[in-house]
Amino acid sequence: MKKYCRYNYLILIYLSGLLFFLLFRVAETVVYCSMAEAPDNMASLYPHALWNGFRFDTAVSCYFLTPALLMLIVGQFAKIRKKAYYAIAHYLTMVLYTIVFLASAADIPFFCYFSQRLDATVLTMGDSLSVVVDMIVSEPSYIVYFFVFLAVSAGWWLLCRLVYRRVLLPGLDVAQDGLGWNIAVALIFVFGLFTGMRGHLSSKRPLRPEYAVFCSEPFLNQIGLNPVFTFIKSAQAISADKRHPLQLTDAETAKLALFQQQQWPMAENDAVSLPKGTNVVIVLMESMSVEHTALGSNPQQSKAPCLDSIMQESITFTEAWSAGTQSYNGIYSTHYGHPTIFKRHSLNQSVIPRMCGLPHILRSEGYSTAYFMPHKGFFDGMEPFLYSNGYDRVFEESSYPPEELVGTYGVPDHILFRHAINYMNEASKTGPFYVTVATCSNHGPYVMPQNIDFTPHTTDIEDQIVEYSDWSIGQFISEASKQPWFSNTLFVFVADHGCVDKKPIYDIPLARVRIPISFYAPERITPKTISRLALQIDVAPTILGMLGIDYDNRMLGIDVLRQQRLMGVLGTWETIGATDGELLYIYRKNDQSTSLYNYRQRDNTDISAQYPEKKKALERYALGMVQLSYQMLTDGTTDCSKPLQ
Numbered sequence: 001m002k003k004y005c006r007y008n009y010l011i012l013i014y015l016s017g018l019l020f021f022l023l024f025r026v027a028e029t030v031v032y033c034s035m036a037e038a039p040d041n042m043a044s045l046y047p048h049a050l051w052n053g054f055r056f057d058t059a060v061s062c063y064f065l066t067p068a069l070l071m072l073i074v075g076q077f078a079k080i081r082k083k084a085y086y087a088i089a090h091y092l093t094m095v096l097y098t099i100v101f102l103a104s105a106a107d108i109p110f111f112c113y114f115s116q117r118l119d120a121t122v123l124t125m126g127d128s129l130s131v132v133v134d135m136i137v138s139e140p141s142y143i144v145y146f147f148v149f150l151a152v153s154a155g156w157w158l159l160c161r162l163v164y165r166r167v168l169l170p171g172l173d174v175a176q177d178g179l180g181w182n183i184a185v186a187l188i189f190v191f192g193l194f195t196g197m198r199g200h201l202s203s204k205r206p207l208r209p210e211y212a213v214f215c216s217e218p219f220l221n222q223i224g225l226n227p228v229f230t231f232i233k234s235a236q237a238i239s240a241d242k243r244h245p246l247q248l249t250d251a252e253t254a255k256l257a258l259f260q261q262q263q264w265p266m267a268e269n270d271a272v273s274l275p276k277g278t279n280v281v282i283v284l285m286e287s288m289s290v291e292h293t294a295l296g297s298n299p300q301q302s303k304a305p306c307l308d309s310i311m312q313e314s315i316t317f318t319e320a321w322s323a324g325t326q327s328y329n330g331i332y333s334t335h336y337g338h339p340t341i342f343k344r345h346s347l348n349q350s351v352i353p354r355m356c357g358l359p360h361i362l363r364s365e366g367y368s369t370a371y372f373m374p375h376k377g378f379f380d381g382m383e384p385f386l387y388s389n390g391y392d393r394v395f396e397e398s399s400y401p402p403e404e405l406v407g408t409y410g411v412p413d414h415i416l417f418r419h420a421i422n423y424m425n426e427a428s429k430t431g432p433f434y435v436t437v438a439t440c441s442n443h444g445p446y447v448m449p450q451n452i453d454f455t456p457h458t459t460d461i462e463d464q465i466v467e468y469s470d471w472s473i474g475q476f477i478s479e480a481s482k483q484p485w486f487s488n489t490l491f492v493f494v495a496d497h498g499c500v501d502k503k504p505i506y507d508i509p510l511a512r513v514r515i516p517i518s519f520y521a522p523e524r525i526t527p528k529t530i531s532r533l534a535l536q537i538d539v540a541p542t543i544l545g546m547l548g549i550d551y552d553n554r555m556l557g558i559d560v561l562r563q564q565r566l567m568g569v570l571g572t573w574e575t576i577g578a579t580d581g582e583l584l585y586i587y588r589k590n591d592q593s594t595s596l597y598n599y600r601q602r603d604n605t606d607i608s609a610q611y612p613e614k615k616k617a618l619e620r621y622a623l624g625m626v627q628l629s630y631q632m633l634t635d636g637t638t639d640c641s642k643p644l645q
Helices: 002-035 042-078 083-114 120-138 140-171 179-198 218-223 227-243 251-262 305-312 327-336 358-364 379-388 413-427 461-480 536-547 612-635
Strands: 279-285 315-321 368-372 393-395 433-438 489-495 514-520 528-535 568-571 575-579 584-588 594-597
Touching (some): 002 083, 002 140, 002 179, 002 218, 042 083, 042 179, 042 218, 083 227, 120 227, 251 612, 279 413, 279 461, 327 358, 327 379, 327 536, 358 433, 358 536, 368 413, 379 393, 393 413, 413 433, 461 489, 514 536, 528 568, 568 612, 575 612, 594 612
Parallel strands (some): 279 433, 279 489, 315 528, 368 433
Antiparallel strands (some): 315 514, 489 514, 568 575, 575 584
């Protein structure tokens, strides 16, 4: 009907957009399932996920089609027949959809890596744009997605150009029906657009990300979402959080969580006392999940024999967890003893928080303090945060000879360790030193260094780079053992987070938060394997306990060699989690829903009704500790210069 060519055009654009969204969703499914195990009930439940996808894609389409619809309605009533007017509406719509397709292409590797759809965490990379661009350019698989975006966009523009010329333009000069009929048609389309935005008419609340949840499989719940929708909603949540203070629980409950932690039982015969002035070296290992080591579910498939050997000669915790799933969580929690706070970048803040953590305390005890990272210092806001919080020296990409830089993340691990040893040799001449070496080779895009005495035993580059990172650790300890300061040094090996979970069954992917934590001083520590809980926030208090240093405690971790941890708190950008070593509690910020799982059995059945008291205890502890950390950051009591409240 040429009389309503304007609206026919809109319908065809909408249907074409849904088709392209579907293609992206199917492509994402194929890529994900080629990297991880598909859910067992994939065939029966995937159609429901696609139906959810239709709802979320429709919502995004309706938002982006609103400007065009308004212009078409105005054109209909004002009897505008100028082609230029409709060309503006057409090209604006094309550009908006192209942005959505860019997000959809970027979402594929993002989802496969983080097990969550594209969200506002990418905004935290704004200060590191050049690193992100270099990472994309250096990783062949990312380039593939960029060309997919270009191909899809080209096809989209050609298809919509055809619709524009064949449907919209030919009817501009056709006589229109009366005013009443035009109003009725316009109202129908406005109502349809409004309904599509809301996603339904049956609820008072519009479509929300949690409405995609329909089963116990995280992948199927996530794949129905639209990445633009999740990005916008998470950005709105961040904005709302900035306007409204975090209020998970009341102040008294938050303090009670800390009080209960202080009452936990003492450990038996695990305490270690090291001589005054013992050097401290923390090796913060990129993505070194327990699944890469002999502590994992398949010890025979360990790809880290050097680390395994070190752990056998160390005090090693087999039930250790990272604070979150991002590197900045690991840096923050390991050194400053505070849990991650969802929707908050721990390091990259407009106002850098002052943290009375391990670097500050050891510096006040006469230690020289240095942090070694292989990449650009401004990445994730690391360098300014570290300089503001206890480190005298921060070595980053510009600190190393240009010829040693390889790939996106600067110097490879074995060279980073070599520079660290050179620094420690000099620092040891003037007093005790505290050094953190943060590796990064085990982070995509993966670049295997050339001309080194290393031969991998695996064929996949992801496995090979784990082997290389482990080999670098072995080389580091071998070289360090030759130095005069070695016998007076405590080495701590801890991962910033784990690896990609090949089959995540919970909102918090276990393989990404299960990590090794080991304390190694072969001439001072009797090796022991401990199966109790340990967290990244416990690393700093435990080190200080071993050194026998009295300090003004602003941290929320415990000395796990002197006290038994009964519960632990962790989380992601969207969740708070807690565990007692058997059960996993999850609180979801978006809809305040909660669940309790038996993660030991990898069972995704919510057992909240079976263990209400255990769930209540985990919930009270987790929310209380995060709330308390937030309050301390807000009122400044993490700063040693301010009195404790």
